[in-house]
Amino acid sequence: MLCDSHAHLDAPQFDEDRAAVLQRAADAGVRAIVNVGYSPATWPTTLALAAAHPGLFACLGFHPNDAATWDDAMIATLAELHAHPKAVAVGETGLDYYRDDAPPERQRAAFVAQLALARALGKPIVIHHREAQDDLLAILRAAVAAHGPLHGVLHAFNGGPAFATELLALGLHLGIGGPVTFKNATALHDAVRALPLDRIVIETDSPYLAPHPHRGRRNESAYVALVAERIAVLRESDPASIAATTTENAARLFGIAIPDTLL
Numbered sequence: 001m002l003c004d005s006h007a008h009l010d011a012p013q014f015d016e017d018r019a020a021v022l023q024r025a026a027d028a029g030v031r032a033i034v035n036v037g038y039s040p041a042t043w044p045t046t047l048a049l050a051a052a053h054p055g056l057f058a059c060l061g062f063h064p065n066d067a068a069t070w071d072d073a074m075i076a077t078l079a080e081l082h083a084h085p086k087a088v089a090v091g092e093t094g095l096d097y098y099r100d101d102a103p104p105e106r107q108r109a110a111f112v113a114q115l116a117l118a119r120a121l122g123k124p125i126v127i128h129h130r131e132a133q134d135d136l137l138a139i140l141r142a143a144v145a146a147h148g149p150l151h152g153v154l155h156a157f158n159g160g161p162a163f164a165t166e167l168l169a170l171g172l173h174l175g176i177g178g179p180v181t182f183k184n185a186t187a188l189h190d191a192v193r194a195l196p197l198d199r200i201v202i203e204t205d206s207p208y209l210a211p212h213p214h215r216g217r218r219n220e221s222a223y224v225a226l227v228a229e230r231i232a233v234l235r236e237s238d239p240a241s242i243a244a245t246t247t248e249n250a251a252r253l254f255g256i257a258i259p260d261t262l263l
């Protein structure tokens with residue numbers, strides 16, 4: 001039993017064979033996928049896909065790389081879409097100073113607005129972060145100071161034990177994906193060994209960030225099994241128990257019941 005807690009199944013990379021990709025995920029034991037629609041263009045397709053399959057759930061938000069076009073009025077649209085019973089989380093939002101597609105102040109405005117929306121809806125926030133650690137922690141700490149511990153996940157966590165400890169203290173879960181399978185990811189390996197298991201969820205971020213031995217090629221939800229296997233090695237555990245525990249964690253985090261079948 002596996003849950004891919006972060007995928008982008010609406011991506012054009014899956015247009016040719018989306019049904020086959022989903023079937024392979026089901027065959028690999030994936031019972032739930034949180035599919036992330038990160039722009040107004042993807043929100044309808046993300047919701048439609050979630051509505052069509054018991055194990056597909058929608059996370060709807062506005063990606064920091066698109067924040068140049070962010071407008072606070074979009075919160076109303078997002079809030080309406082979030083009335084859908086399978087819309088389970090807000091995001092992905094956050095800060096990405098590695099890519100300069102959007103000015104940092106627009107990214108921060110979109111992030112703060114979506115944090116407030118998630119809180120108002122009582123849904124978890126799904127956070128994207130790249131090379132913006134100081135500003136990210138400042139925004140999150142201010143939110144915690146004003147409203148208490150966060151409910152959400154920093155997805156594609158790729159830092160070391162110190163950053164992990166800071167994020168856990170704020171209440172967040174950490175999403176571990178393909179990079180944990182890379183030999184040179186030693187700081188991430190150290191973090192994964194040290195993390196409390198009940199705060200880990202696993203993900204693919206497919207079609208991006210494919211794990212070894214698929215690195216550099218298209219990723220897909222079935223490969224989340226490779227992430228569970230690598231975490232099991234790092235923690236001297238077994239893949240089945242890592243898979244079961246991370247699936248239970250995702251169910252709790254997103255407030256979902258894991259169905260008997262994905263499709």
Ligand SMILES: [Zn+2]
Pocket residue numbers: 006008036092205
């Ligand atoms: Zn993503």
